[in-house]
Amino acid sequence: MTTTPQPPTRARDLGVPFDGTPGRWNAITDVPGVEVGYATIIEGAPGDEVVARTGVTAILPRGREGAGVPCAAGVHSLNGNGELTGRSWIEESGSLTLPIGITNSHAVGAVHTGIDRWANEVHPELSAEWMLPVVGETWDGYLNQINAGHVRPEHAILAIESAAGGPVAEGNVGGGTGMNCYGFKGGSGTASRVVRFGAETHTVGVFLQANFGTRDELRLAGVPLGRESAAPNPYEDIEWFVRDGRRARVRAGSGSVIGIVITDAPLLPGQCEALARRVPLGLARTGTSGSHFSGDIFLACSTANAGAFTSSIPTAEPGEDPYETARFVPWGRIDPYFEAVVQATEEAVANVLVAARDMVGRDGHANVALPHDEVRAAFGGRAEHTAA
Template sequence: MTTTSQSPVEPQRARDLGVPFDGTPGPANAITDVPGVQVGYTTLVSGPDEAGTARTGVTAILPRGRDGVGVPCAAGTFSLNGNGELTGRSWIDEAGMLALPIAITNSHAVGAVHQGVDEWVHQTHPEVSAQWMLPVVGETWDGYLNEINGGHVRPEHARAALDAAAGGPIAEGNVGGGTGMNCYAFKGGTGSASRVVATAGGEYTVGVLLQANFGDRDELRLAGRPLGRESAAPKPIEDDDWFVRDGERTKAAAGAGSVIVIVATDAPLLPGQCEALARRVPLGLARTGTAGSHFSGDIFLAFSTANPGALTSQLGRGANQGLERLDFVPWGAIDPLYRATVEAVEEAVANALVAARDLEGRDGHASYALPHEEVRRAFA
C-alpha cells in the first residue's frame, strides 16, 4: 500500500495526554506554522513479497512552498554525531543558503530520493534545473521493521511526496520517512511543533519537523518524568537477539538509530544565526533524555524564509551583479529564538512518540507505541 498525504489521521498529540510544555505554539503547532512552509509524505506499507516487507517512505519539505523553489533561504547546519547523511551540507556551509526542497527517508534510499527530487524540480521548475541541483536529503535507519535493502523507495515516491506538500496541520508518527522508525525503543517516526515569539520589534514563528529514530528506553523523559524506565511496554528492539539472527556478531546497540531535525523560521537571520539555531537542537533532544549515541546520526538544519531575493547564486551574472543586503535579528535579541527552538524540538519528539502506533514489520519484528495510559497517569 502506498499513500501520499499531508493531513493528519486520528490526530492525538502529547498535549492531549496532559504533557506540559513551555512556550506558545502556533495554530497548527507544526513546522507549517512558518508562512510558506509545506510538508508532504509518501508512506509505503506492503509485503512481504519478492522484495521483502516495506515499512518506509519519504517526507518532503518545501521551505518556500511550491512556487518558491529556487529562491534562496539563509541556512546553516550542525552535526551532533556524524553517523548519518544529510546531502547538500557542503554547499549550505559554503554559501550559507539553500534553495531546493528537503527530503527525509531511510538510510539506503538517499540516492533514489535525491534523484526523485532532481526529477521533480526539473519537471516543475526547469529554469532552476538548468543550473546545478544540490537538494537536501537526510536519512535514519529503519532496517528493524523495513526490508531496507529491498529497494522499496524509488524516485517516483519522492516526486509524489513533493506533489502532496501543503500547509496546515500535518500527520505525525508512522508516516513518510518516519514509517519504520523507532524512538527510545518505542515506535517512533515523524514529529513536529512550533513556537511564536516576540523579539527585535516583531513576532516570529519557529517550527520544527524531525524524524525520530534514536534513544535508549531507559533514557526517555517527558517533561522530566522518567517514562522510559517506568514503562511496561515490551521493547524487543533492545531485548531480542534479532541482530545476531540477522548475521551480525553482537546485539544491536541500545540508542542506535539517528535523528534528523529541520528548523524553520520567518525571523530574518544571517546564515551564522541559522547555524546557531541548529546548534540548539541537541538541547531540546536532551530534555527528552538522550545522551547522543555513537551509533546515532544526529544532524540538523535550520533555515530562515525572510529576505527573499538575497543570497542568490546564479551562473552568468558575475561582476555585473549588484550588492545584496540582509535584514537580521540583532545577536543580542536572538535568545527568544533559541528558547523556541529548544522547546519545539522537545515537543516534536513527544508528538512523534504519542502519534506513533504499534507496527509489525519484516520477519515478525514488532515495535510498540508509548502507551497513552502511562502518559495520562504520569501527568494526571
Template sequence: MTTTAPRARDLGIPFDGRAGRWNAITDVPGVEVGYATIASGDPAGPGSASVARTGVTAILPRGRDGIGVPCAAGTFSLNGNGELTGRTWIDESGALTLPIALTNSHAVGAVHRGVDEWVHRTRPDLSAQWMLPVVGETWDGYLNAINAGNVRPEHAGAALDAAHGGAISEGSVGGGTGMTCYGFKGGSGTASRLVEVGGEHYTVGVFLQANFGSRDELRIDGRRLGRSSAAPNPMETTAWLERDGERARVAGGSGSVIVVVATDAPLLPGQCAALARRVPLGLARTGTTASHFSGDIFLAFSTANPGALTSMLGHEQGRGLETLAFVPWGRIDPFFAAVVEAVEEATVNALVAARDTVGRDGHVAFALPHDEVRSAFAAPPHPSPSVPTTDRQTVKEHE
C-alpha cells in the same frame, strides 16, 4: 494528509512556550510538508523478509512557488554517524535553494535522484544549472527491508507533489514510517513556537525524523517513562539479531535523528547555524545522551529576505551588492529558547502519534502507551532529592 489523533498536549503533558495555530513547522508562512508512505507486504507471509515499512518526507521551505528562491541557512552535526546531502554547499554559501527530503539510510541515492527529476519536471530553468538536493536519512532496518529497494525516485516526487501547509500528520508517515525512538515506535514529529522581539512577531517551527535513544533514557517533563513502561521492547534484545544471523548486538541508543528548523524571522546564515546548534538541547530534555552510533544532524533556515543570497545569479543579473535585514545578535535568545522548546515537543509528538507496527520478518515495535502517559501526568512529579543538611552547611560556610 492531516490527522485528528491525540498529540502530546492532549495527554496532559505540559510544555514551555506558546505554539502556533497548527503547532507544526507549517506555522511558518510558506513552509509545506508532503509524505509518500510505503507500507506493503505481509509480515506473516512467505515474503516477510521483503516487507516495506518506509517512505519519503518532503519539506518545501517556500512552498512550490518558491522553489529556487534562496533561504539563509546553516547546519550542525552533533554526531556524524549519518548523512545530510548538500551540507557543504549550505555551509559554504549560507543558502538553501531546493527542497529537503527525509528517508531511510539506504534510499538516499534514490530520493536524491527523485528530487532532481521533480525539479527538472517542475522547474527546468533551475535544473539546467546544477542541483544539490538536501536529503537526510535515518535507519529503519529493524522494521523495513532496507536493502530491498522499496524507495524509488518516484516516491520522492510523490512526496513533493503532496506537500501542503496547515495541519500535518505525525508518527508512522513518510520517512518516519519504519523508525523507532527510545525503544518505542517513533517516526515523524513537529511543533512550533511564537516569538516576539522588538515589537515584531515571528514563528519558529521544527520537523524531525526520530529514530534515536534507548528505552531507559526516555524522560518526559522529567518523568522516566521509558524506564517504567510495561510495553515490550523486542528491538533492544539479541533475539532478532540472532535470527537474522548477526553476531553482535545493536548498541542501545543506535539510530539517528534529523531535525529541520524553519523561521520567518530575518536571520544571517551564521544565526541559522546557531539555531541548529540549539537543537541538541531540546533533544536532551527528552533524555538522549547522543549515542556514538546515532547520526544527529540538524538544518535551520529563514524564509525572510527573499531575493537575497542569490550566489552567482546576482552577478548574471547585474547586481553588485545584496542587502539582508537580520535580528540583532543581542535579541536572538528568544529564538534559541523557541528551538529548544519546539524540538522537545516535536520528539514527544512523534512518540505519541506512533502506533504498534509489525514489519519485516515479524519484527514488532510497540508504541508509547497513552495510558501510561496520562497516568504519569495525572499526579505531581516526584520531588527532587533534597540537599543533605551537611551540604547546606558546607555551602553556608563557603559563602
C-alpha cells in the same frame, strides 16, 4: 448520520506540559509558506517475501512555487554517523534552494534523484545550472527490508507534490514510517513556537524524523517514562542481529535523528547554524545522551530576505545596484529564538511518540507505541488541545 472526525492525539492532549506559545497548528507549517508532504510505503505482511515499512518526507520551506528562491541556512552535526547531502554547499554559500527530503539510510540516492527530476520538470531554470538537493536519513532496518529498494525516485516526487500547509500528520508516516525511538515506535513529529520581536511576531517550527535513544533514557517533562513503562521492548531485548547473520547485537540507542528548523525571522546563515546547534538541547530534555551509533544532524533555515543569498552564474557585468541586502535579528537579541528551538524540539519528540502506533514489519519484527494510559497517569490526566 455523520460525525466530525476527532483530531489526532498529541502530547498536550495527554496532559504533558510544555513551555512556550505554539502556533496555530503547533507544527513547522505555522511558518508562512512552509509545506510538508509524505509518501508512505507499507507493503506486505510480516511473513511475505516483500515487506516494506518506509517512505519519504518532503519539506518545502517556500512551498512548491518558491523552490529555487534561496533561504539563509546553516547545519550542525551532533554525531556524524548519518547522512545529510548538500551540507558542503550550505556551509560554503549559507543558502538552501530546493525541497528537503528525509528517508531511510539506503534510499538517499533515490530521493536525491527524485528531487532532481522534480526540479528539472517544474523549475527547469534551476537544473540549467546545478542542483545539490538536501536529503537526510535514519535507519529503519529493524522493521523494513532496507536493502530491498522499496523507495524509488517517484516516491520523492509524490511527497513533494502532496506537500501542503496546515496540520501535519505524525508518527508512522513518510520517512518516519519504520522508525523506532527510545525503544518505542518512533517516526515523524513536529511543533512550533511564536516569538515576539518588537512590533513583529515570528514563528520557529521544528520537524523531526526520530529514530534514536534507549528505553531507559526517555523522559517527558522530567518524568522518567521509559524506565517506568510496562510496555514490552522487543527492539532492544531480542538477539535479532545475531539471527540476521550479523556478528553482534544492535546497540541500544542506535538509529539517528534528522531535525529541520524553519523560521520566518530574518537571520543570517551563521545565525541559522546557531539555531541548528540548539536542537540537541531540546533532544537532551527528553533524555538522550547522543549515542555514537546515532547520526544526529540538524538544518535550520530562514524564509525571510527573499531575493538575498543568491548564487547564480552571472550573465552580465554588475549594474548600478550590484549588491544584495538582508536584514537580520541582532545577535544580542537572538536568545528567544534559541529558546523556541529547544522548546519545540522537546515537544516534537513527545508528539512523535504519542502519534506513533504499534507496527509489525519484516520477519515478524515488532515494536510498540508509548502507551497513552501511562502518559495520562504520569501527568494526572491534564489535557490541552493544540489546534485553534
